[in-house]
Amino acid sequence: MTQTLLKISNLEGGYGDIKILNGVNIEVPEKSIVTIVGPNGAGKSTIMKAIFGIARVTSGTATILRDGKEVNVFATKPYNLSKIGIGYVPQIENIFVGMTIDENLDVGYIPESGKSLEELKESMYVRYPDLVSRKKDKAGQLSGGQRQMLALARALMSAPNVLLLDEPSAGLAPALVDQLFDELVRINQSGVTILMVEQNARRALEISTYGYVLDMGRNRHEGPGAALAVDPEIVGIYFGKRAQG
Amino acid sequence: MAEFVQLLFNGLVAGSIFGIAALGISLVYSVLRLVNFAAGDFLTLGAFTTFFLATSIHLPFIVAVLLSMLLGVVISLILEFLLWRKLRRTGAGLLALFLVATGVAFVLRQTISLIFGGNSQKFDIDQIKTFEFLGAQIAQAQLAVLCCASVAITFIALFIKKSTIGKNMRAYADNPSLASVSGINVDRVIIATWTISGAFGALAGVFQGTVQGQFTNGMGLDLFLSILAAVILGTIGDAYGALIGGFVLGVVMELSTWDALLGGIPSTYKPVVAFAVLVIVLLFKPEGIFGVKARKV
Numbered sequence: 001m002t003q004t005l006l007k008i009s010n011l012e013g014g015y016g017d018i019k020i021l022n023g024v025n026i027e028v029p030e031k032s033i034v035t036i037v038g039p040n041g042a043g044k045s046t047i048m049k050a051i052f053g054i055a056r057v058t059s060g061t062a063t064i065l066r067d068g069k070e071v072n073v074f075a076t077k078p079y080n081l082s083k084i085g086i087g088y089v090p091q092i093e094n095i096f097v098g099m100t101i102d103e104n105l106d107v108g109y110i111p112e113s114g115k116s117l118e119e120l121k122e123s124m125y126v127r128y129p130d131l132v133s134r135k136k137d138k139a140g141q142l143s144g145g146q147r148q149m150l151a152l153a154r155a156l157m158s159a160p161n162v163l164l165l166d167e168p169s170a171g172l173a174p175a176l177v178d179q180l181f182d183e184l185v186r187i188n189q190s191g192v193t194i195l196m197v198e199q200n201a202r203r204a205l206e207i208s209t210y211g212y213v214l215d216m217g218r219n220r221h222e223g224p225g226a227a228l229a230v231d232p233e234i235v236g237i238y239f240g241k242r243a244q245g
Numbered sequence: 246m247a248e249f250v251q252l253l254f255n256g257l258v259a260g261s262i263f264g265i266a267a268l269g270i271s272l273v274y275s276v277l278r279l280v281n282f283a284a285g286d287f288l289t290l291g292a293f294t295t296f297f298l299a300t301s302i303h304l305p306f307i308v309a310v311l312l313s314m315l316l317g318v319v320i321s322l323i324l325e326f327l328l329w330r331k332l333r334r335t336g337a338g339l340l341a342l343f344l345v346a347t348g349v350a351f352v353l354r355q356t357i358s359l360i361f362g363g364n365s366q367k368f369d370i371d372q373i374k375t376f377e378f379l380g381a382q383i384a385q386a387q388l389a390v391l392c393c394a395s396v397a398i399t400f401i402a403l404f405i406k407k408s409t410i411g412k413n414m415r416a417y418a419d420n421p422s423l424a425s426v427s428g429i430n431v432d433r434v435i436i437a438t439w440t441i442s443g444a445f446g447a448l449a450g451v452f453q454g455t456v457q458g459q460f461t462n463g464m465g466l467d468l469f470l471s472i473l474a475a476v477i478l479g480t481i482g483d484a485y486g487a488l489i490g491g492f493v494l495g496v497v498m499e500l501s502t503w504d505a506l507l508g509g510i511p512s513t514y515k516p517v518v519a520f521a522v523l524v525i526v527l528l529f530k531p532e533g534i535f536g537v538k539a540r541k542v
């Protein structure tokens with residue numbers, strides 16, 4: 001029985017007075033890939049923004065297991081979340097465009113990762129060889145696919161236990177989408193738990209250990225990723241034609 | 246030729262001072278989106294406290310300068326905690342921040358007059374001692390200012406480029422929301438920004454006081470608009486741009502008085518040149534020398 005790494009219970013919240021989440025429950029087992037899917041406006045991204053203090057939390061709890069102890073996520077300042085093992089790649093503006101690739105990695109590093117800066121950077125350059133020759137280039141000059149790799153690398157620089165990904169495939173060309181999901185599997189195999197929110201639902205669920213379908217800010221369905229990906233009812237109602245085609 | 250060398254030298258001296266002061270304003274803007282209209286008065290503060298500590302209570306000049314820089318930092322941080330932080334939390338807009346900064350400038354200037362009187366002051370430094378270089382008369386005090394300013398500029402530039410806190414400052418300026426979710430302590434970045442701005446603002450004031458010889462409590466204010474021109478010339482929010490903008494402006498302002506250029510302009514009109522540069526930049530390249538055009542979203 002694997003332990004639950006991240007647990008979100010009865011989460012309610014939104015932006016200002018607008019309530020988006022009406023009691024969401026998510027459990028992310030250690031070393032798993034968990035995907036949250038659902039129609040636009042279901043509140044998928046809001047869950048991540050709530051964790052990082054960008055959206056408002058009105059009630060509910062979130063805990064993460066860190067060194068065998070449960071840590072209250074909402075009581076932790078957003079800039080300290082990386083210290084309790086949570087990495088985050090926002091959907092947009094997820095790199096520092098005016099800084100070099102090397103500096104983007106520097107900024108992602110925290111001493112609490114337990115590894116040296118050089119060691120972690122080296123492992124990122126081994127993992128993403130495309131970035132090596134462009135170390136000194138401004139991140140803003142990278143292509144869409146390279147940007148997404150750098151965004152992942154930046155988040156991995158804190159050696160997170162769990163990586164939160166907000167629509168990682170958004171805006172990528174179809175060929176790159178496959179590469180991205182392959183990469184997510186590799187990251188997961190290296191021991192990093194992943195919680196992602198995806199529009200590209202079927203593709204994401206296929207690689208997921210477990211999936212949640214969210215609607216109107218509430219849990220609607222859940223189940224093993226592979227099963228949800230082919231569930232005719234869910235495919236028809238929530239994924240729309242794009243996912244079937 | 247001799248006149249050209251003289252003006253170029255004067256321009257570099259003035260430019261190094263503009264550069265340091267402009268850098269503080271640009272950094273504060275990049276991190277806090279605040280145009281610090283009180284920055285000029287921090288120069289005045291630096292010059293007057295150094296004068297007081299060195300001339301009235303006879304501390305060694307270097308110690309007096311370091312203490313003045315410290316005072317610049319302390320006052321900047323007090324203002325941050327009492328004023329700017331609260332204004333940010335209430336979501337104050339550009340206009341509100343502008344008005345408050347202008348108010349801070351007035352209070353600072355009047356406090357300086359109240360404490361030190363309205364008379365002009367002068368450091369106990371030999372302004373007359375000069376030597377000849379390529380036909381130009383180089384004042385030792387000015388040369389010392391240029392050397393010290395160059396060291397200070399190199400130090401800040403390397404600090405921003407290489408240190409962790411410097412990188413974090415640039416990251417926060419680049420993308421505040423990503424910075425705060427990447428483990429960057431925003432409060433620490435803001436404190437570092439005010440520290441640099443306060444310390445080097447005071448230092449620039451000491452340099453300016455040294456170069457001018459005599460200075461009054463209006464010194465910083467007189468200089469402020471030229472400094473702001475340097476900031477905008479070098480693209481507001483770009484620290485290195487501010488340094489270069491400062492040097493360019495300093496040299497242009499001095500060379501504008503050169504006889505060979507249609508007789509040059511009277512030197513009292515030098516600030517007008519700064520304004521002209523500012524207007525030209527705003528008309529033809531409003532994003533500054535190093536700026537990229539703002540993306541339309």
